[in-house]
Every structure is written in C-alpha cells, then in structure tokens.
Amino acid sequence: MTALTLAKALNAGLRRALADDDKVVLMGEDIGTLGGVFRVTDGLKAEFGPKRVVDTPLSEAGIVGTAVGLAYRGFRPVVEIQFDGFIYPGFDQIVAQVAKLHYRSRGNVRMPITIRVPFGGGIGAAEHHSESPEAYFAHTAGLRVVACSNPADAYVMIRQAIASDDPVLFFEPKRRYHVKGEVDETASLADARPMGVATTIAAGTDVTLVTYGALVQTARDAAIAAAEDGVSIEVIDLRSLAPVDYATVEASVRRTGRMVITHEAGQQGGVGAELAAAITERCFEFLEAAPVRVTGHDIPYPPAKLERHHLPDLDRILDGVDRVLGRPNSMSGVEA
Amino acid sequence: MTPSDRDATGLLTKPDDFVQLVTATGERRPHADFDPWVADVDLGALGRLYRDMAIIRRIDAEATALQRQGELGLWPPLAGQEAAQIGSGRALRDDDFIFSSYREHALAWCRGVEPAELLSVWRGSAASGWNPFEHGMAVPQIIIGAQALHATGYAMGAAWEGSDAAAIAYFGDGATSEGDLNEALVFAASFDAPVVFFCQNNQWAISEPVGLQSKQHLARRADGFGMPGVRVDGNDVLAVLAATRIALDRARRGEGPTFIEAVTYRMGPHTTADDPKRYRTDEELAEWSGRDPLARVLALLDASGVDVAGLERDVKSEADRAAAELRAALTTITDPEPLSVFDHVYAEPNSHVDRQREHYARYLAMFDDTDAAASATAEGGVR
Ligand SMILES: Cc1ncc(C[n+]2csc(CCOP(=O)(O)OP(=O)(O)O)c2C)c(N)n1
Numbered sequence: 001m002t003a004l005t006l007a008k009a010l011n012a013g014l015r016r017a018l019a020d021d022d023k024v025v026l027m028g029e030d031i032g033t034l035g036g037v038f039r040v041t042d043g044l045k046a047e048f049g050p051k052r053v054v055d056t057p058l059s060e061a062g063i064v065g066t067a068v069g070l071a072y073r074g075f076r077p078v079v080e081i082q083f084d085g086f087i088y089p090g091f092d093q094i095v096a097q098v099a100k101l102h103y104r105s106r107g108n109v110r111m112p113i114t115i116r117v118p119f120g121g122g123i124g125a126a127e128h129h130s131e132s133p134e135a136y137f138a139h140t141a142g143l144r145v146v147a148c149s150n151p152a153d154a155y156v157m158i159r160q161a162i163a164s165d166d167p168v169l170f171f172e173p174k175r176r177y178h179v180k181g182e183v184d185e186t187a188s189l190a191d192a193r194p195m196g197v198a199t200t201i202a203a204g205t206d207v208t209l210v211t212y213g214a215l216v217q218t219a220r221d222a223a224i225a226a227a228e229d230g231v232s233i234e235v236i237d238l239r240s241l242a243p244v245d246y247a248t249v250e251a252s253v254r255r256t257g258r259m260v261i262t263h264e265a266g267q268q269g270g271v272g273a274e275l276a277a278a279i280t281e282r283c284f285e286f287l288e289a290a291p292v293r294v295t296g297h298d299i300p301y302p303p304a305k306l307e308r309h310h311l312p313d314l315d316r317i318l319d320g321v322d323r324v325l326g327r328p329n330s331m332s333g334v335e336a
Numbered sequence: 337m338t339p340s341d342r343d344a345t346g347l348l349t350k351p352d353d354f355v356q357l358v359t360a361t362g363e364r365r366p367h368a369d370f371d372p373w374v375a376d377v378d379l380g381a382l383g384r385l386y387r388d389m390a391i392i393r394r395i396d397a398e399a400t401a402l403q404r405q406g407e408l409g410l411w412p413p414l415a416g417q418e419a420a421q422i423g424s425g426r427a428l429r430d431d432d433f434i435f436s437s438y439r440e441h442a443l444a445w446c447r448g449v450e451p452a453e454l455l456s457v458w459r460g461s462a463a464s465g466w467n468p469f470e471h472g473m474a475v476p477q478i479i480i481g482a483q484a485l486h487a488t489g490y491a492m493g494a495a496w497e498g499s500d501a502a503a504i505a506y507f508g509d510g511a512t513s514e515g516d517l518n519e520a521l522v523f524a525a526s527f528d529a530p531v532v533f534f535c536q537n538n539q540w541a542i543s544e545p546v547g548l549q550s551k552q553h554l555a556r557r558a559d560g561f562g563m564p565g566v567r568v569d570g571n572d573v574l575a576v577l578a579a580t581r582i583a584l585d586r587a588r589r590g591e592g593p594t595f596i597e598a599v600t601y602r603m604g605p606h607t608t609a610d611d612p613k614r615y616r617t618d619e620e621l622a623e624w625s626g627r628d629p630l631a632r633v634l635a636l637l638d639a640s641g642v643d644v645a646g647l648e649r650d651v652k653s654e655a656d657r658a659a660a661e662l663r664a665a666l667t668t669i670t671d672p673e674p675l676s677v678f679d680h681v682y683a684e685p686n687s688h689v690d691r692q693r694e695h696y697a698r699y700l701a702m703f704d705d706t707d708a709a710a711s712a713t714a715e716g717g718v719r
C-alpha cells in the first residue's frame with residue numbers, strides 16, 4: 001500500500017496501462033511536457049515518448065474524432081478533456097460517433113476510448129471550469145459513464161475503463177485531486193470490483209444516501225453528523241452512472257425504506273432524477289417516503305463567490321435527510 | 337521529430353518575416369502600402385499610443401499582484417501583447433463591436449471599461465463585468481474560438497442593416513485549431529462579412545508551441561478560406577494600427593473579412609495558475625524581451641527629438657494613478673447576495689427556477705438567528 005493523491009493514483013494507473021498495452025495512447029491539450037493542467041499525466045511523456053503521450057492541437061472535436069480513427073486502427077485512446085466545460089466542442093464526436101459506432105457497425109467496430117474529464121466545482125475557478133455534464137452522457141446510449149471518488153478506486157477504475165471495449169466517460173472529481181488515500185499498486189484487475197458496481201461506504205438503517213464523485217466525502221461526513229443525531233445513514237458511492245448498479249441501491253433502499261440522492265449537477269433531467277424514478281418503480285412498496293434529491297440549482301454554474309450557495313454541502317444533505325424522514329426541514333409546510 | 341517537439345522559435349516565428357514599421361531598436365522602416373495608413377500618426381499621437389501601452393502594462397502588473405495577494409481568483413496577464421491590443425484597439429471606431437477572449441484587457445481599456453467592471457469577474461463576484469452594449473465589447477470568451485463565430489454573425493447583421501460598422505474577433509494561435517474558428521472563416525468569406533479576425537500569435541497555447549497548431553504562418557491560412565491574410569509584427573504598435581485600419585476599411589467598403597496575424601509574445605504565465613518554467617526557456621524569454629513593444633516607441637520618439645524623460649515621467653504618474661484606482665476599485669466590489677444565483681437564468685419568469693429560489697430562501701432562513709448562520713456562509717459550507 002502507498003499513500004497517493006487521487007491525481008497521483010490516476011497517474012500511476014495510466015502509467016500501468018501504458019506499460020501493459022502498447023496500443024494505449026494518451027491524447028490531449030497540454031498533457032505532455034506540462035503533464036496536464038492538473039499534472040495527472042506528469043512524467044508520462046518523458047517515460048513513454050511523444051507517440052504514446054500526445055500533446056494535441058487545441059481542438060476537442062479533433063481529439064475525440066481522431067481517437068475514433070485510432071480506435072478503428074486498433075488503438076485504445078485515452079483522451080483528456082482539460083476541463084468539464086470544454087467537452088462541448090467534442091460533444092458531437094462523442095454522442096454521434098463514439099457512442100454509436102459499435103451499434104451502427106453491428107458490433108464490428110469497437111470504440112475502446114476512455115474520455116477523462118475533471119468535473120465539478122468547489123475550487124473557486126473561472127467560468128466553464130466547474131461543470132457537471134455527466135447527465136448528457138448518461139442519457140446517451142452506447143456510452144459508459146463512471147466517476148471515481150478516491151485514490152484507490154481511481155487507480156483501478158482508470159485501468160478498467162481503458163481495458164473496456166466500450167467507450168467510457170471517466171469523470172474525475174477535481175476538487176479531490178489532492179486528497180490522499182491508500183492505494184494498492186499491486187492490485188490485479190482480475191480481483192478488482194468491476195467499475196460498474198457501486199460501493200457501500202457506510203452501513204446504516206434509516207436512510208440510503210446515494211452519491212458519486214466529490215460529494216462522496218461530504219456524504220460520509222453527513223452520515224457521521226447524522227449519527228450524532230441518532231439517524232443511521234447508509235452511504236453508497238454509485239461509481240457507475242451508466243449503467244447504474246441498481247442491485248446495490250435497491251437492496252439498501254429495501255432495508256432503509258428511504259433514499260436521498262445528492263449531486264452537484266442541476267436537478268432537472270439529472271442522474272438523481274433517473275435514480276429516483278427507477279427506485280420508485282422498483283421499490284415502491286418498500287418506500288416510506290418519496291426519494292429526495294439534493295442537487296445543484298438549475299442555473300448556469302455561478303461565479304466563485306456564490307458557488308457555496310450552489311453546491312450541496314453537509315447541511316443541505318442533512319436537510320434532505322430530514323425531508324425524507326419527515327422531520328422539520330426547509331420544505332416543511334410547503335405543498336410538494 | 338514530432339510537431340510537439342518543434343521549437344517555438346523555429347521557422348514559424350522568424351521575426352523579420354512580417355510587416356514592420358518600427359524595428360525593435362526603434363528605427364522607422366518605410367513601407368509603401370502601410371505608411372499611408374499611419375500618415376496621421378505624428379509624434380504626439382505616437383506618444384499617446386505609448387501612454388496607452390504603459391498604462392495597460394501597469395494595470396496588468398497591478399492585477400497580477402492583486403491575484404498574488406489573494407484579492408483575485410485568477411488573472412490572465414497580457415504583458416508583451418500591449419502593441420497588438422492597443423494598435424488594433426485604437427484603430428476601431430466606437431460603433432465597431434469587439435468579440436474578445438479573456439486576455440484582452442487593453443481592449444477593455446480602450447473601451448472605457450471601469451476598473452471594478454474589469455476585476456469583478458476575476459474576483460469571482462460576477463459572471464460578467466460590463467454591459468456589452470455600453471462598451472461595444474462582448475462578454476469575454478473562455479471557450480476557445482467561439483467568439484469568432486459571434487463576431488461573424490454580428491458583422492453579417494451589420495451589413496444586412498446597411499451599416500458600415502465592423503466586428504473584430506480576438507483570439508490566440510491555439511484557437512486557430514478549433515472548429516468554431518474555422519467555421520467562422522467559412523461563414524465570413526461566404527457572406528463577405530465585415531469582420532476582422534485578429535489573431536494574437538503569442539507563440540504559446542498554455543504549454544503548446546504554435547508549431548503544434550500550424551506548420552506554416554497562420555496568416556497564410558486566410559488564402560485558403562478566400563480572404564486576405566496579413567502577418568504583422570505584433571510588437572510594433574504602428575504596424576498593427578495600419579494593418580487593422582486597412583482591414584476595417586475593407587470591411588466598411590463591403591469587401592469582406594481579413595485575417596491578421598500579429599506576431600507577439602506572452603511574457604508572463606498563461607494565467608496566474610500556470611508555471612511557464614515547465615515548458616519554455618529563459619533564453620526564449622530573454623530574446624523576446626529584446627523586442628519589447630514599449631521600448632521601441634520610446635527609442636523612436638527619442639531619436640525624433642521628443643523629451644522622452646518628461647514623457648516617461650508623466651506617463652508613469654498616470655499609470656501609478658490607474659493602478660491605485662484599480663486597487664481602490666476592489667473595495668467597491670461587494671460579495672453578491674446568495675439568492676442572486678437565481679437571477680437572469682431566464683429573461684422571462686420561470687416557474688421551476690422560481691420554486692428553487694423560494695426553497696433555497698426557506699433553507700437559508702432556517703439558519704437565521706442561530707450560530708449556524710455563520711456555518712452556512714462559511715467558505716465551502718464546511719463546518
Ligand atoms: C474549448 C476550450 N478548450 C480548452 C480550453 C482551455 N484553455 C484555455 S486557454 C488555452 C490555450 C489558448 O491558447 P491561445 O488560443 O493561443 O490563446 P492565449 O491564451 O495564448 O492568448 C486552453 C487550452 C478552453 N478554454 N476552451
């Protein structure tokens with residue numbers, strides 16, 4: 001075991017993938033000499049050379065589109081989108097091409113492309129640098145969408161994403177890049193928990209709290225705070241947003257009877273909306289209350305000085321827990 | 337050798353391979369086509385261009401310092417690009433519309449943007465600093481290249497209305513790789529849009545040298561799109577002024593777009609969050625210091641008999657005053673009200689946002705009169 005930051009764990013995972021398979025190539029803006037603006041690819045160009053770790057021209061459509069061609073040629077491109085808000089120029093290539101080619105070619109063409117996206121806010125950044133675009137991709141058939149939340153998972157999941165024959169949108173919680181955790185660098189993929197499977201972070205009996213990415217830590221803190229109040233929360237790190245590991249969530253909700261889901265992205269049409277609908281359909285007779293969503297507001301990401309009023313934090317999550325428990329809360333007395 | 341390994345100071349940036357009216361040492365070089373366009377620039381006018389550049393350099397340094405002191409979240413310095421921005425900015429008419437990216441503080445200066453308006457975005461207090469229609473300058477663009485399309489559309493509209501106003505799009509060398517930029521060139525050419533594409537080739541797109549974006553001079557691309565391309569010394573304020581005036585004149589006469597490549601250099605980091613030492617050399621920096629846009633104007637004025645010491649003294653006190661005003665402006669930028677996060681999402685009432693606003697107001701009210709009020713507003717909401 002080694003203590004690594006999430007960024008360094010990803011770096012180690014990428015290094016391992018590059019070493020294990022010479023068809024793996026990294027592509028992106030500033031990922032070579034600079035090592036990426038978050039240094040996730042630090043040192044990899046020096047180690048593997050400019051044909052494996054490729055600084056690309058400044059074009060997201062170019063990066064994703066050429067990755068498609070490389071995949072046709074048998075490569076396994078790992079694309080870095082510098083920041084969440086810059087994925088949109090590459091959106092067409094991702095949703096119209098990457099996502100559909102396996103289907104359109106009747107399984108003949110594989111698109112083992114990993115698209116790494118630092119996502120989410122809380123770092124006081126400028127416009128377009130704090131977005132949570134995951135729902136666009138979760139809505140797109142043909143894409144797998146995952147989000148890591150800690151170094152150990154990051155190290156394994158990035159390798160699983162690269163090894164997957166499907167395209168994977170790989171969301172990295174940028175405000176957790178510098179948080180350390182124990183990583184087992186000898187871990188073999190064969191023994192690892194598949195990236196599509198959720199993890200129960202904390203066991204509990206009263207409420208199931210589901211989240212992913214940066215909010216996993218906040219949810220864990222909320223569970224600890226709630227315990228002091230006599231409320232037992234089970235926290236699930238979803239890890240995979242498409243497909244969702246419903247088995248884990250369902251089993252938990254059947255026991256607790258209550259679900260809160262929290263994410264930074266807006267509420268409307270979000271991952272939480274889908275989860276709430278699916279769980280209601282699957283577990284209706286077990287639910288004691290309607291699922292509650294605690295999310296970012298449905299607004300463009302606000303300026304840095306206001307982001308704390310946008311992002312769910314511990315207090316807002318606990319307020320959501322109070323709602324699902326029918327305890328006094330911010331919605332008390334309001335007609336649903 | 338792969339493109340990414342190519343030296344940024346290679347073929348692509350040969351300093352003498354462009355139109356230059358004032359050399360790095362301040363000699364005036366005659367140019368048959370360009371000279372008539374700056375014939376009106378006498379020593380007084382040249383002094384005023386110097387003044388603009390010196391003040392904006394000082395403002396830029398002050399803002400960089402403010403970021404280092406934690407007053408701003410981020411700042412993209414323009415140092416080195418003063419001539420490119422002032423030379424083009426001073427060529428514009430008031431009714432020409434500017435579509436810029438994030439580094440064009442000198443254009444904001446030319447347009448009379450107030451210090452607080454300039455800083456509020458970088459302080460993280462506002463989503464946009466000024467009203468575009470008050471200053472003839474759009475909300476600065478962070479998505480690389482997007483503004484080129486906006487400028488083109490604006491220009492098409494101006495032409496369709498029979499106006500002779502033009503639009504100008506500012507972008508970097510890196511931006512020329514984006515689809516948006518290339519699509520803008522296509523539209524502009526197809527519709528003879530009165531737009532000027534002003535590329536500040538400052539040699540770097542964060543860590544990537546211009547050679548990675550283009551194997552040939554960027555100005556040469558224009559030809560393929562069906563418009564003239566001109567490559568000027570971007571550190572020569574006179575050459576930039578002339579080139580922009582020529583391009584604007586073409587636009588006003590209905591002759592369509594022009595692509596200008598101003599060859600310059602970003603002396604500082606990409607932004608205050610960047611560490612250029614990781615990707616460029618001290619020698620390169622030193623070489624470009626020798627091509628300073630301000631020093632050459634002073635040298636030319638000096639050789640022309642102007643009291644340069646007096647000019648410098650006056651300009652310095654003006655620049656100091658501008659810097660002090662900038663710093664003072666910070667105190668006028670207040671933190672926005674929590675519920676303002678919901679303002680302006682839509683132009684018309686929207687029941688969904690209204691409901692979220694109401695809910696969040698109730699949530700905030702729960703903390704009133706309790707110690708928790710502080711925790712809800714503490715940084716990051718952490719307690
Ligand atoms: C679509 C998009 N992709 C990536 C980025 C991240 N980014 C910001 S500035 C920059 C480099 C831009 O270089 P250039 O166009 O030469 O302009 P300069 O900053 O040098 O003025 C990059 C990659 C972005 N802002 N937008």
